[in-house]
Amino acid sequence: MAKQDKIKATRGKKKHWLPIHAPEMFESKVVGNTYQYESADAVGTTIQINLMNLTNNIKNQNVNVKFLITDVKEGRLYSKVIQYSVISSSIKRAIRRRHNKLDDSLGLMTKDNVKIRIKPLIITRNKAKGSVKTALRAKTNELVEEFVKNNTYDDIFKDTIFHKVQRSMKDQLNKIYPIKECAIRIVKHDKSVNELKKELVISLDVPGNEKKEIVTIEKEETVQEEKPKKEQKEAPAEKKEEKKDNKGE
Numbered sequence: 140m141a142k143q144d145k146i147k148a149t150r151g152k153k154k155h156w157l158p159i160h161a162p163e164m165f166e167s168k169v170v171g172n173t174y175q176y177e178s179a180d181a182v183g184t185t186i187q188i189n190l191m192n193l194t195n196n197i198k199n200q201n202v203n204v205k206f207l208i209t210d211v212k213e214g215r216l217y218s219k220v221i222q223y224s225v226i227s228s229s230i231k232r233a234i235r236r237r238h239n240k241l242d243d244s245l246g247l248m249t250k251d252n253v254k255i256r257i258k259p260l261i262i263t264r265n266k267a268k269g270s271v272k273t274a275l276r277a278k279t280n281e282l283v284e285e286f287v288k289n290n291t292y293d294d295i296f297k298d299t300i301f302h303k304v305q306r307s308m309k310d311q312l313n314k315i316y317p318i319k320e321c322a323i324r325i326v327k328h329d330k331s332v333n334e335l336k337k338e339l340v341i342s343l344d345v346p347g348n349e350k351k352e353i354v355t356i357e358k359e360e361t362v363q364e365e366k367p368k369k370e371q372k373e374a375p376a377e378k379k380e381e382k383k384d385n386k387g388e
Contacts (some may be wrong), residue, residue: 152176159186159208159216164297165193170206170218178211183336186218201229204300205327207335220296221335222327229236230260233320238262241276246329247287249295254329257295259283260311262320271316278315282308299323 152177159171170188174183187208188256190199202225234240241261248254259279267275286304287295298304309321328335 157181157214157216159206159218161188161193161206162217162219162293164220164293166302167217168193173208173216174234178214178216181208181216182211183332183339184208185221185332188326194300201226202300207332209339211214218294220300221332222325223299223323224294224327225323227377230324233262237266238319239267239272241272243276243280243281243323244328245280245283245287247284249287249292250289251291253292255287255292255295256325256327256329257283257287257323258325259308260320260321260324261318264317264319267316274315278312279308282311296326299326 145232154176156172156174157179157225158169159173161170171186173184173186175181175278184207186201187207188206190202191197193199193204202223203290205222205224207221208216208218210217211344239262241263242258244258246254246256261275261279263272263275286298286308290298292377295304305323309318311322312318319364330338
């Protein structure tokens with residue numbers, strides 16, 4: 140039934156190309172196009188772009204950025220960043236013998252109350268003792284927690300993408316032990332894409348949410364129709380009692 144409804148809704152319509160714009164941190168550049176019947180159909184879909192294509196910097200070729208289409212204005216689609224991730228093969232190349240790799244995964248709340256998942260990565264220049272690694276891990280977690288707590292969702296992605304937070308963390312960690320690489324391996328929204336899409340559908344009042352209202356109205360009507368039937372059943376019982384009273388007289 141759902142497929143037939145879709146076919147009926149799109150009958151006679153033509154698909155057209157719609158440009159997808161990146162957030163303001165990338166100067167709202169066009170990052171891609173999508174082929175849709177209506178612009179609202181693209182809301183909630185994702186697109187992944189290599190960061191080098193956005194910044195024109197070859198140093199960013201090992202990073203992918205995922206966008207979620209969140210809004211439609213004048214036939215143009217606008218998006219927000221939901222994930223920043225370093226390609227795993229580049230991490231493997233960075234690790235050599237006599238180096239230590241320290242990584243972690245932290246679920247934290249931003250300044251504007253958005254829960255994110257952030258995964259820092261530290262690579263030392265030499266093999267460190269257990270106590271040194273413990274100190275580095277503790278300091279890394281402390282710096283990450285402070286960074287997330289004091290910044291908004293958009294600022295966290297912006298500072299990570301342009302390596303502001305990584306440079307700051309490396310300066311602090313070098314005071315404990317020489318660091319070869321200080322990276323943020325992953326930053327992403329803690330909710331899944333499906334959960335984010337449901338929130339968008341509700342906020343944009345996309346047709347389809349009216350089904351629940353229709354169901355409740357139908358239930359109310361059936362209840363109202365059943366009441367008179369009960370009253371009709373009770374009426375004959377009253378007549379029988381009247382006849383018995385007449386016979387008794």
